[in-house]
Amino acid sequence: MSQETEHFAKLTEIRREYTLGGLRRENLPDTPIMLFNQWLQQACDAQLPDPTAMCVATVDQQGQPYQRIVLLKHFDEKSMSFYTNLGSRKAQHLQENNRISLHFPWYFLDRQVMVIGRAEKLPVSQVLTYFHSRPFESQIGAWVSKQSSRISGRSCLETAFREMKEKYQQGEVPLPSFWGGYRVNIDAMEFWQGGKHRLHDRFIYQKQDDCWKIDRLAP
Template structure:
């Protein structure tokens, strides 16, 4: 049996994630940065949805949302989350668990300014996760915000910003023959990481 390419020799999970993300960007036809985000509500009920990774470095993994949305409210109340990347074409996945922090305002401003103008307008028009009486009502709000910000820059809404998942555990999974997959877990220990293999 051929040994999978994944090994536990490296001590930097972010460098490994970067290599896997580059491979996903080359092979995945749609949204290689899509990830499942799991949060927990005040009642202890878990909730999961797909979001897009917008940045990552040694500090963590960043995504943006409406803080008044269901996930935003849950993360503000219980700042812990799990992420899952599944790259079907590559037969790989990455699981991340950690604490959550809000990104600084200047970082959120910079990202918001890089978004297409219509996406900026949408951030103002959408009361994310709340009941919508009709599609027409949403279109009216978009039209109103488009008129309001017809000239000049669109400012970032005060309720729209980013979260950073600061990982405490990162697991890399790679498919193996006969279900003998390779699983390597990185555990944070202060400023460094330890690794261990797991049975498939």
């Protein structure tokens, strides 16, 4: 057996049983956000690293999907919000196609949550309030990075950071015109709880008028 084939064989042997719990229809709340809030709190209580981290998926004009990790900053009964550079790749995609998917990989708890929805820009007033709540260095970092653009090296970022930090050291950092956020209006949410023998529990909430339709999905 070649070294490459042996390595591949070892990968196929990596598996484990999912035994941390189950999910039953009679225990589900009427709205997905209630269950999401419960799971998020449990992820925080379990001290998972970055419990608000979510994979954000968008699609370009050629139908090519892209994914990246972004932090959830707000949620309510109907939506979830995050902030980003409005010149970034994800923002360019959303300008042409506002369909979006979010994914929370809480695999330490044998759980996943997927969100499907439509993104819209947050009002400037909300963006401004959040921007000034960020640490000073994070505000400066937003100014110096033209997100997703090609750069010659890290040194140009570090130089720009030092210059901007010195410029605004004694005053308030203004909101960059190219920095904003998105509200994802939720159309569907899917909850996955790992189960023994790969008999996982999956439920999907789908928005229908002013209520939610709940279905169990095969694992």
